[in-house]
Amino acid sequence: MTTNNFHRRDDANTAPQSRFPVRELSLLVVLAVAVGAVYLAMGSAYSTRMLVEASCYAILALGLTIQWGYAGQFNAGVMGFVALGGFCAMTFSVPVNPAFWDSPLPGELAKVLGYLAVGIALVFALSRMTRLGVPSWLRTLITVVIGLVVYMVVISELREVTDAIESQMGFIGGFGLPVWVGWVVGGALAGGIGYFIGHVCLGLRSDYLAIATLGIAEIIKAFLKNSDWLTRGTATVSPLPWPVPDPGEVGFTLARALYLSVTAVMILGIFFLLNRAYNAPWGRMIRAIRDNEVSSAAMGKDINRRRLEIFVLGCVLMGLGGAALGSFNSIFDPNGYLPLNHTFLVLVMVILGGPGNNLGTLFGAVAVYIIWIMSEPLALYVMELIAHFGQASFGWELPSNLESRALQARVFVIGLLITVVLRVAPKGLLPEKVKHHD
Amino acid sequence: MPLLDAREVHGGYGGMNILNGVDMAIEADQIGVIVGPNGAGKSTMLKAIFGQLNVTQGDILLRGEPIQNLPTNRLVELGMGFVPQEHNVFPSLTVKENLEMGAFLKPGNVKRMLSKVYEFFPPLHEKRHQPAGELSGGQRQMVAMGRALMAEPELLLLDEPTAGLSPKYMYEIFDRVKEVNAAGVGILMVEQNAKQALAIADKGFVLAAGQNRFTDTGQALLADPDVAKSFLGG
Amino acid sequence: EVKIGFLGGFTGGIESLTPPIYDGAQLAVDHINNQGGILDGQDVVMPTGDTTCGDASAASNAADRMVNTEQVTAIVGALCTGATIAAANNAAIPGGVTMVSPASTAPAVTDLDDNDLVFRTVPSDAFQGEMLAKLLIDKGIEEVAVTYVNNDYGRGLSDAFSSAFEDGGGSVLENLAHEDNRADYRSELGTLSATGAQTLVVLAYADTSGQTVVRQAYESGMFTQYVGADGMVGDSLVEAIGADVLDGMIATRPGSPDLPGTEIFTELANNADIDPTAVFAAQAYDAAFLLGLAIQQNGSAEREGVSEALRSVSSPPGEVILPGEWEKAVELIAAGTEINYEGASGTQDFDDNGDVPGVVQEMAVENGTFTGKGFVE
Amino acid sequence: MSAIIDVRHVNKAFGGLHVINDCSIQVEEGSVTGLIGPNGAGKSTLFNIIAGALPLDSGQILLDGEDITNRPANELFHKGLLRTFQIAHEFSQLTALENLMMVPPDQPGESLAKAWFAPKAVRAQEAEVKRRAQEVIEFIGLNHVRNELAGNLSGGQKKLLELGRTMMTDARVVLLDEIAAGVNRTLLGDLIGNIERMNREFGYTFLVIEHDMDMIARLCDPVIVLAQGSVMVEGSIEEIQNNPEVIEAYFGAGAA
Amino acid sequence: MNEFVFFINNVLIAGSVTGSIYAIGAVGVTLVFSIMRFAHFAHADMMTFGAFMVLLLATLFPHAGDVIGVPTAIVMLPLAMVLTAALAVGIDKAFYKPLRAHGVKPIVMVIGSLGVTLMLQGLIRLFSGTGGQSLYVDDRKEIFRLALPFEGARVPVVITEPQIYLFVLTLVAVIGLQLFLSRTRLGKAMRAMSDNPDLARASGINTNTIVAVTWVIVGGLAAIAGTLLSMDVTFKPDLSFHLLLPIFAAAIVGGVGHPFGAIAGGFVVGFAETLAVFNWRVLLRPFSDSLPEWLALPSNLAFVGTEYKIVVPFFILVAILVWRPTGIFKGKVI
């Protein structure tokens, strides 16, 4: 038992492909039944809402499956990109705050940004000093010192302006643009930040990337939470406009169905593009890079560029999904971005569905979201049942905070789900396929 | 009683069978050499003997005792040593530590055998404080061989020990093998330098597609034109 | 049956505060059911939803379940301000459901664009902050360092406090947010004590960050006087840190004015084995009771009209109804008489924004427990 | 005389250990040059330096007159410099066939934009690539395992795949690092034939590290002997085999 | 003078305390990292578990400490270490071993350990509630206030009892581990196993034993770290989760696989954090009157606000990864 395991061949991996996708179809049927059951139990408005959220999560999961499934990059900071998307959706769509634009503060803000630009240029110039024959240790020293001074100056100027904004008009308000602008910018911004992180961290082993992204997500959250002048911080901004008529105008179910059709179209598009890319030589190259970077480089593949490409692509999807989710929730609350909901849940979706398999990921997203949402009433129901049973037959004392305890179990359940899926179906329910050529 | 006696061994990875009934037996004072085309199942056979493979059918006996389901570290206790074809050193341990690990079960051996191994392979002495991962291909091969010798096994399984070694060391290795064998250690090795290897072999096994194709003394196989043409490269 | 939903933070930041609040609301429901029920003998039931306090999407989700699946007539809740705003904007307002929060104290709720659907039975922190500032100035404290938990509660309170304190002639040497639920606030305390202030105002929760901040402040030995607000008032704080350390700590909390309702509620709660002094329990009782009255007045389990009815039953003119007097109220309503509920935690007369006036009570730690010292004028 | 690879006074040290010492070698265009030497002489290190996998400390490397010192590996590939690894570097999660198909450079399908918006061109090129891969895989005798994951191949099969990759594209210079080690001698005969053919008919230049003297003798002229990081002798195989210094350091007594 | 004492308290002592906590956490992480080859995200929660065990035991026997005159929590620590070690071994058996047997990539193990983290967190919260509790159940934390013998030194230097335990135990643990790894046969076998488990088995090393021993050590270290941390601050179910990033940063900055590196990394990260949030204005205060008008210093001269403390370990991590991926002590290139 101990020694025989290590050359095990993965059966799921090399099993001959069946022409008829039995597995896919049966899973879809199960899913459809589950959705139907939810509709029956919870009513259409609530269930449609659940589907919309599941679809937003599906976009996030597709982003993660690109990074992790295709390329083996483990991004443990999905939350940060989701938050960025939400932020853009908010900033671009909420109404303009005339109090801010009519005051002298925009000018001062611009001035600080100008300082910043000058400072960056200065530091950049200093870092090139070796060209003038300055020894490199001296250059480093000067650059660091000047950099710190510039930083301190800019930051204290910025503090002044932002304090003024906060105390005089709360926050700078939005741009009042159509919702989709915010979504596009959200995707772009997330991609941009992803580019920056990727540039620094992608050369390293994937564990390090996980740690770094975990940190980045917290930093993004800390920034959004503490920059009250920009985001109102914990005071939250709501309501956010929708790209389709909102429930106040056409009723819950219809409004949500419309929203769902928007996200569904987005998913279809993304899905189509991803499938095409994955099955093209691009996908093969990405898998090769995931597998062995040294020899990919020797085979002429620009691994840094490709890794970056994929990381950014994933982040863009996360930003986009985050924006759609943010608009749908109609509130921007930086405090509400939690690793459990926005990183680990997405992770579970991907590993359950099958990393690297787009269809599996979609399936995982919807299935896991249903489980997640339904687990609250279910957990309570089960707890109550047990408690009542215990009370009736053994005379138990009911603990006062039954609800609270039952819901703690959710964290536990997510953890359990991760470990059990990894153990039972390490490649997910719909594993990535090995391409067979005849 | 043969030192090692494998009869009708079937086995493979996962569902697929690679070995389809291989027989292989050597006495305590013999050198056995396995040759054959790439992918014939030579390495797989060594792994089967060394307990790293699911043997589905057949028996493997060491001095008459069945050993097929024993964990690897038990086999080492029973006196077997193994040099795998790939991944055969501990890259982050120094050369010396690599060798020490070879004698993990016989700490008493360390001192004596260390100097012996350094004597066999002088470059190792020079590099003894360097991590094995930084060695050249040939030097790694020496470490791998040295590691296996450290435990003074009674049966030594070698998977292509001369691959990547310069001619000088290739002959050196064959000399060592003869020397060790003379001290009463049974040797079973896979070789692609088939002519040189068969020249010192008491027994030769030609494997193809997971089955014995020819089994005879080394000299006889060398002399057999069929063998030479299709397996030894003319 | 008639459904009134309850939204609370059963998990997350205020999970230890939520159960007593829920109990308060449940007590009102029990009273209604035991005294003949609502709308001709129907029972009130109170389904619950977990907002997790911090997560807006969980809050809207829970509210949505109330509004669309449970089909409640009205909602008691939510507790945390963020949750209340999320629930209101996403579910309650589009669904036309009246919400009465017993615990969202942040000023932000006032400005909600809510079609007159969102109310609260607890005064805005803007008021408590002012009173706290006044209290300190009256006591001759002129320099303080403030740290507040970084959420809408802490921020609203600290904004109100700081501006009032500075207007009153004091100076806030440092005003620093801290994250809830960390184990270590020593660097925050370092920044705070760097100012040289001797008085530390902690606007946080007794069970979480507030406790740790005060303990570490004591260990650092840099402050001589601690000040808190309602979130800090809890004997668990004194127990955890030590009575001798905290002796003389000053605090405020929204109090129940000396109304007949307060005493009645105390007695009713004690009868039901509920702690009447628990934070926001009385407010929750009032919220649930008021909604019951409003539905009764409105005459049906429809959502339409509840908010108007709520205004009518809560404020003068009308015959005064006290906590527990459900039967009497039903009779009066049946007779077409105007009623005016005077609750356990205040007169509950809503202004145009759905806010209520409040009183603030001064508290101090004496002999190892928080004791009331009368109202701040 | 045009040297397609010109290594000039290269030095490389790991920590305090000088592995390459002022090494200069030239590889003539169209030749099959052998590079032999004792274990640890620095042959693979030199390969890694030429192929851009290791930075050098000092010196210069020219490819066809162009300075390629410290260029990244993928760039050199595009300049027509191909290499194999002594320890096989297969793509273990790709099938054997895919291992070959991923090699050809500049496949349109490798750009996202083209994969998305020009599927026709991608498919046409893909068919061509597959045809070539199929030929190569048959030639190296791995057709029966073409849909097997490369990680599951035997040691020798991996080395064959390594060699197969160099046949997938039109290179100018191919660096072969001990392709014979672990490869069956019968098959090796065919491979040598093919290398000769590629050299003669298609003008590939080869630089071959090898310990198998039969192979060196059949293929290489000239042969360079490297010892302790610098060139010991250079000449035809006969000259080398009779050089007492080389016999002492490299062939050993057994060769005689 | 007071400013200087303030600096000692808020930078020197605070930095050393934070540094030691990070160091002792990082030692455990670095061990799993180098032997099991993955970033063990559940380490922080093992720390919490250890502290929780101490809390339970101390609540059960609140007076155990009086007998020998040390805090009860310290008396209970050995027992908690045993329990945590058992937990660690159990977790490995249940969750990591099957994955290893499958030969999965390290990153999948990382994800598995994330799952374990969540499970542990849920369980601990389920049983302990989410509030903070002091590990000094019945006794009182001793605080040493050392007044400096200078004129005008109003503020004393403050150091507490658990901080002293912390310094001592960190040092003992790290030195012990270093000796174990480099000197003993078992220690070397551990490193061999981390390089190549198959070959380790082929050398006669019983890898199951090695793995078990590793987890016993890791569990014990985690219990020490968690307990000392909770004694110094407060016990909280999600206490150590927030330390995950700085601890990993410390392990990597120091060089993965080096116990001494963990100390170096821990102190680098710890001091960087305290220095970054320190308001330098305090030290300049005595001179601020003599500065010219145009150079009036802003009131806040800290590099980052305390709310951005988490940025500091992140930046150090990234900087070290870029500048020297193997860390200060040239750890494994993984």
Ligand SMILES: Nc1ncnc2c1ncn2[C@@H]1O[C@H](COP(=O)(O)OP(=O)(O)OP(=O)(O)O)[C@@H](O)[C@H]1O
């Ligand atoms: N990364 C490294 N760090 C330190 N030393 C190294 C490193 N890589 C190689 N060496 C040393 O450099 C020397 C040359 O190694 P190289 O692999 O180039 O030898 P080689 O000529 O290819 O030998 P072989 O024929 O055995 O493959 C060896 O002594 C080896 O120990």
Ligand SMILES: Nc1ncnc2c1ncn2[C@@H]1O[C@H](COP(=O)(O)OP(=O)(O)OP(=O)(O)O)[C@@H](O)[C@H]1O
């Ligand atoms: N881990 C594995 N999983 C699945 N199949 C494997 C695995 N290892 C080897 N094989 C298959 O088993 C067959 C025999 O492999 P083996 O390694 O025994 O060959 P060999 O005779 O040693 O060849 P070589 O001379 O090339 O080393 C090969 O076809 C190979 O594809």
Ligand SMILES: [Mg+2]
């Ligand atoms: Mg083999």
Ligand SMILES: [Mg+2]
């Ligand atoms: Mg080499």
